Amino acid sequence: MEEQSNSKRTYTPRQAKLKAESYCAYQERSQQEIRDKLYAWGLHHDDVENIISELILDNFLNEERFAKAYAQGKLRMKGWGKVKIKHHLKGKRVSEPLIRIALNNIDPDEYMQIFEDNMAKKAGKDISKLTVMEKNKLIRHLLSKGFESELVYGRVLGGFHNLQQKL
Missing domain, CATH: 1.10.10 (Arc Repressor Mutant, subunit A)
Structure with a gap:
């Protein structure tokens, strides 16, 4: 053998x-x-x-080309936010300036649309009708997808979070 x-x-x-x-x-x-x-x-x-x-x-x-393609791909295909994209690019040892370039290359309107789509899909109904537990679950989901905490709390909790930050 x-x-x-x-x-x-x-x-x-x-x-x-x-x-x-x-x-x-x-x-x-x-x-x-x-x-x-x-x-x-x-x-x-x-x-x-x-x-x-x-x-x-x-x-x-080409590291810059890679960073831009990676950011666009993860945003469009997986619905990731900028925080998660940045974290994963760091894991691939992409330099900080190139990460900034890649994230700045993301269209803000497209980013907000993907954020809203993620939120609507997970919430399943009007945010104002969600219970506190449902809002917490939605917040955890959006944060785990890598969306910025200011964006998540501002959109899910509305003015309450802004008031709480000032105190």
């Missing part, structure tokens, strides 16, 4: 670069995602950094 090895296949730097180009062409990727993938393919630090540099030069990898 043949013995199967549990180790992953390793690639030469040239093979890895071609595979990484294909991986980047499929969808936008962060530098950290590519770095992790290259290390998983058995490459060493110098090879990984050289390949990343080449991918950037060949425009397969």
Whole structure:
């Protein structure tokens, strides 16, 4: 019987670069995602950094383009708010200035429409007719989706929250 090895296949730097180009062409990727993938393919630090540099030069990898696409995608497809998008971009080691650019790139009208859609879907009825428990549940839901607390409390609780902040 043949013995199967549990180790992953390793690639030469040239093979890895071609595979990484294909991986980047499929969808936008962060530098950290590519770095992790290259290390998983058995490459060493110098090879990984050289390949990343080449991918950037060949425009397969662009961190700003990734951040913008990621923010738009998560907003439109998953209905995430800016807080959650920012948190996940930080997890992908995108720089703070690029995160700001990506979040500023979001259309405010579209953002508010998605917020309102999330709220209406979860509430199921007019907010003014919700009980305190239902409002708390709605607030937790909207905060977990990553919408800003000022936006959530201001919209769900109305003027009450603003009054409470002043006290």
